[in-house]
Amino acid sequence: MITLTLVRHGETDWNFARRIQGSTDIPLNETGRAQAREAAETLRPAVLGASESPFLVASDLSRATETAQIIARELGLAAPRLFPELRERAYGEAEGILVDDFYARFGEGGQDTVPGAETNAELQTRAVLAIARVTAAAGDDADATNRHLIAVSHGGFIREVISHATQGERPLPGERLGNASAHTFRLSDDEIHLVEYVAHQN
Numbered sequence: 001m002i003t004l005t006l007v008r009h010g011e012t013d014w015n016f017a018r019r020i021q022g023s024t025d026i027p028l029n030e031t032g033r034a035q036a037r038e039a040a041e042t043l044r045p046a047v048l049g050a051s052e053s054p055f056l057v058a059s060d061l062s063r064a065t066e067t068a069q070i071i072a073r074e075l076g077l078a079a080p081r082l083f084p085e086l087r088e089r090a091y092g093e094a095e096g097i098l099v100d101d102f103y104a105r106f107g108e109g110g111q112d113t114v115p116g117a118e119t120n121a122e123l124q125t126r127a128v129l130a131i132a133r134v135t136a137a138a139g140d141d142a143d144a145t146n147r148h149l150i151a152v153s154h155g156g157f158i159r160e161v162i163s164h165a166t167q168g169e170r171p172l173p174g175e176r177l178g179n180a181s182a183h184t185f186r187l188s189d190d191e192i193h194l195v196e197y198v199a200h201q202n
Contacts (some may be wrong), residue, residue: 001186001187001188002135002147002187003147003184003185004135004148004149004185004187005149005182006151006157006183006185007039007150007151007153007180008152008154008158008179008180009032009059009066009152009153009154009179010028010031010033010036010039010066010067010070010180011028011029011180012026012028013029013180015032015179016107017098018028018100019021019096019098020091020100020102021088021091022091022092022095022117023061023089023090023095024096025061026063027062028063028067030069032180033066035180036071036182037072039182040070040074040075043071043182046076046148047077050148054075054148054150055148055149056071056072056077056078056150056169057081057083057137057149057151058082058086058151058153059086059153059154061087064086064087065152067152071152077155082151083133083137085133086130086152086154086157087154088156089117089123090113090116091111091118093116094117094176095115111156120163124161124163124178127161128161130188130190131151131187134149134151135149150176151161155177157173157178158183159177159186162197164192165193170197171197176200176201177197181198181199184197
């Protein structure tokens, strides 16, 4: 059995301003870098208790890549391998607009109606395939049995993994996954099982 920890990247200026980022490559701000160091401390007990170093990967968008690099530096891990498949949802015409404007224009849960955006179903399919690829890469690197995988990705991506693992029962309506929050899964027999996720109400 493999443990997977999905970590959301730290804060960016667009997060702070509540703008839709999607695939736009916005860097971490100083708060985000501090959050990444805090995430490393959250992960430290599991890393120290493991029989071998975790396999660390990240989205190739800079906010996720730098979060993973900070985690690697703080925990003495190898530099993260980058996987474009771990990117955030492409939000099409919504990228760059304020969240409140998004809701006014497209409504709650309006991701599927945004021109040029990746739908929830498309994102979930990509996310599941991405996890399979990362798991296979970990197996190429070493014996993946009982391996711990840490993947730094994005809020929308992680939400769809949680939804897949719980058949749509989680996250609950109105729940938000905070910057640098960590969410734990077990992978077995090509299935993804949710162990724990961290969320708070908007």
